[in-house]
Amino acid sequence: MEITLREVPIREVYEGYINDGETEMGVTGYDDELCIRPRYQRNYVYKDNQRDEVIRTVKNGYPLSIFYWVDLGEDREDQDSPRFEVLDGQQRTISICDYIEGDFSVDGHFFESLPSDIRDKILDYKLLVYVCVGDDSEKLKWFETINIAGEPLTAQELRNAIYSGTWVSDAKKHFSKSNGAAVGLASDYMKGEANRQDYMETAIKWHMDVTGDDTIEEYMSARKNYHNAQELWSYFRSAIEWAEATFPKYRSQMKGLPWGLYYNAHHERTDLDPQVLEERISELMADPDVTNKKGIYEYVLTDNEKALSIRAFDDRTKREKYEEQKGICPYCKEHFEFNEMHGDHIIPWSKGGKTVPDNCQMVCIECNLKKSNN
């Protein structure tokens, strides 16, 4: 791992500057050697006053905080692509270059209208840049430990920077645009923001469950130079389509559930009838003893009652039963202190017993364990 500090004059960064925001072709500079903002990356827009402050700082020769660039290396896959990528300082770099380009004025002055010595002062201003070279996992570790001021990156944004390549570029086309295909298909089912890479991260986590990769880093590293991310995209589509087909009636509780994991475990089953499932779901939604409504979907697939967080008996009911039973466990007939006993459903919830006083008995911990294991 190697980190070097460089001083890069703005004049050099501005050389060959292209900001083709309209077509999302990305932003490049430094004589085509620096990718300032990759295609499809979120366009994090500065407010005018933040932008103007950067220009004033440069004009006055005051220090800007350090910029971070990733060195993609001489042996990068695509030799025509820029060698460096801005990891931190995108907006500051774009503000400065757009100003020189004449896109806006600050304090009444466009760049062109400044005296030539001031223009030179701006162009000669040196950015302090940390350039980091190393293998992918080293870079990732390093970026995770630095606290990038101003624009903290999500874990998946960092991974995309580290494992950038043809796979990531294609995956972003599907998963990372706010009006992109993944959002169009799955926004009812997904939490988070596509342009902060939450969709891509979730899709990878689900797919890893099938591919056997242990970590997202391992998954991305193995696919870094794939020409496309069709494998992940097809998988994701199948998972969402399965969820839609299996549970055709949409409810807000379905948003953010691990649909891919449900799909992995259940999509080959032939016993799932959407109509029967819907009847059970509807009943469980109305059951006051089911306190975790989101867990209903897992429950109807797996019968795991824990997912429902069945309501427990309240303290008052338990105290009353304890007094009635005089502290005697109905199974072992021994006496116990109140806190050595559990409030137990006489008829289990799964057999139709409700969480109501008539269905409560106090049972010692040991007998309770035996009972629930039967």
Ligand SMILES: [Zn+2]
């Ligand atoms: Zn007992």
